[in-house]
Amino acid sequence: MTTTTDWTEIGCHPVAERIHRIPLPMPGDGLRAINVYVVEGPDGVSLVDAGWNVPGNLEILRAGLRSIDVGLSEITDVHVTHIHRDHYTMGPELRRVVGARIHLGVGESPGLAALRDLANTVPADSLLQLRRAGAPGIASAAREQALTETWLERDWELPDEWTDEGPVVIGGRPMTATVTAGHTKGHLVFDDPGSGVTFTGDHVLPRISPSIGFELGGWDNPLGAYLSSLEAMLDRPDSLMLPAHGAVGGSVHARVRELLAHHDARLDATRRAVASSPGATGLQVAQALPWTRRERAFTSLDDFNQMIAVCETMAHLDVLLERGEVIADSSEPVGGGVADEGIERYVVA
Structure with missing residues (x-):
């Protein structure tokens, strides 16, 4: 288990048996980095989340893998927790470079389709909520800012496989994918019972509550879905938390109870x-x-x-x-x- 004081420290940090964490920077974002998890198993090397495809991140990933004697070309699959750019956009790049297959929750299909149709990063559904809230000035500013951001169609290519809830194999290791809607409709968490860990994506984060409903594909009581998804996690065995942002460790159940109390x-x-x-x-x-x-x-x-x-x-x-x-x-x-x-x-x- 890594004990570095700064969870964003560049490197390849062990977190469980044959599972390592490589933080990839998120330039200009308050979250600072995303944890990309390297899972080694009998069928090779898979990643949980891909990272944000910005200059330098592919080399940081390559160097981190090299430190544990793994080549970039050994990555066979990328299992993405949800369709936000810091999680998804390195996936298509890895497919181009080494032929890795991309897996994404089937519930993310409408959001990805809407994003590809828009061909920009304007948060159209969020803008509708802003107008409903009586905040047209904020909506206008958000739209103008989004239009200044670079749009690359290749970052949003379709996955190779849509993941359903239920059994899933990651790096040859049997795990369980669970839909945890709220942050996005098709957000997935992955339970690895053999290691006693859960890859919680943005659903359960150690120090903050994730944004709710910041996605395309329609608005349908996202906080209600999020709270229900949190409560459902308490019905499953507890595990060690491997979040997408922040330090690893701690009880999933304990943090879920804190998040429920926060929203109450x-x-x-x-x-x-x-x-x-x-x-x-x-x-x-x-x-x-x-x-x-x-x-x-x-x-x-x-x-x-x-x-x-x-x-x-x-x-x-x-x-x-x-x-x-x-x-x-x-x-x-x-x-x-x-x-x-x-x-x-x-x-x-």
């Missing part, structure tokens, strides 16, 4: 914000809440994180709506303006 507290804070300002829009509720572990003011967040914050708020409001704890009204435009049509305003039930 967040739902309560959201309901109280509505109660204190009847008729508030989603944006106004988000502005009333603290953000990040440092409890920062909404106005201190950059455009991207304001978008994430408003979408998170809408996800929490949708759970409260489903539970009957708040009521939404979008029948009358605020101030009678056409631009306000479809904006929801909330009151406590």
Whole structure:
């Protein structure tokens, strides 16, 4: 088990029997790095998550593998937890370079299809939620920022195989793939009972709660799905957590309980914000809440994180709506303006 104080330290770190972790940098991203896991077994070498295809990462991966006497060409398969760029886009590159096969959860198919159809990184479904929340300015800023980002069709080629929930073989080792919807619809975690570990992707992270619903393919109560997926993990045997971001280790069950408690507290804070300002829009509720572990003011967040914050708020409001704890009204435009049509305003039930 690796004991480095900085989990992003470049290298190839052992985490379990014949399982190593190679952090690959995420330039300009607050998460800093993604853990790519190298799984050696009787059928060769597989990766869990591929990393972000940015300059230098392929060489970092190659050097990490070399340190354990594994060649890049020995990678036969890449099992991706979900369809975000830091997890997926190195997969097609590895297929081009060494012929590795890409495996992706079947529930990610609509999101990948929508992404390929758009041919850009504009978060179209998130923009719809921003407009529903009464935040067209944030939506416009997010769209303009996304349009400045480089789009490479080759980064989003289709996988070789769509993975269903159930038994899966990774590196020749029998594991179980479980759909854990919420962060994305088709997010998968992989249980390796032989090693007593679970590759938790972004579903269970050690220090933060993952963003909810930041994907294409439609919006369907993503936080409700996330909470249900967390609760279902408590019905399975506990294991050691191998997350996509952050240090490895710790009980999956213990962290799941912390995440459930966090969202209970967040739902309560959201309901109280509505109660204190009847008729508030989603944006106004988000502005009333603290953000990040440092409890920062909404106005201190950059455009991207304001978008994430408003979408998170809408996800929490949708759970409260489903539970009957708040009521939404979008029948009358605020101030009678056409631009306000479809904006929801909330009151406590």
